[in-house]
Amino acid sequence: MRSYEIYKVKNEYLSFIIGRERLLYDLLREETNHQQPAQEIQYLCDHIEELTIDQAIMDHLGKNFSSVESKEGSYRLTHPMKGSIYISVSPYSVQAYCDGSRMLDLDLFVALSGSHDRYFAVMEGVGEWGWLKPVKHANHLVSERSISF
Structure with missing residues (x-):
């Protein structure tokens, strides 16, 4: 089973991070x-x-899973071929536990990144982390360098 903690970075600190x-x-x-x-x-x-997490889960994931259970900020979604996802929401993070195919992880990441592009995930116990959606660099973030030969 793979477990993730997913956080939403504040927009004003995105360029720093x-x-x-x-x-x-x-x-x-x-x-x-x-x-x-x-x-x-x-x-x-x-x-x-x-509410944002609920909409992302129900709108994007709910239609593709055979079983969707929701109760007070937690969700359990089951797919007959891929496996199941258990999701719980806390004030500053979303905890996700995926049991089955890695396609479950991708489905979850796509659903969440459709609502915001500032989600950052940490995979517990493995040392993997990253943005759910690639961050687009603003013009002021990219420095131009001239190279002379």
Whole structure:
């Protein structure tokens, strides 16, 4: 079973975090062991809106899964071929547990990234992390360099 913690980075800090994802990963990895979100998490990450997550799950995932159970901010979706996903929502993160094909992970990431492009996921226990949707660099983030020969 694969487990993920997914956070939504605040828009005003996105340009700072781009290129420093490893530092964000280290901070978030430490966070998974605590009950209350650290001040750094509250500072860098947006509060997760349960309604937005609910819409993303029901609109994008619900129609492709044979069984969808929803109860007070948690979801269990089952697909006959791919397996099942258990999702729970907390104030600053979405926890997802995927049991089955890696296509479950992709389905979840596509559904969430359709609502916002600032989601950052940490895969627990494996050392994998990344943006659910590739970040588009603004013009001020990309520095031009001239090379002379």
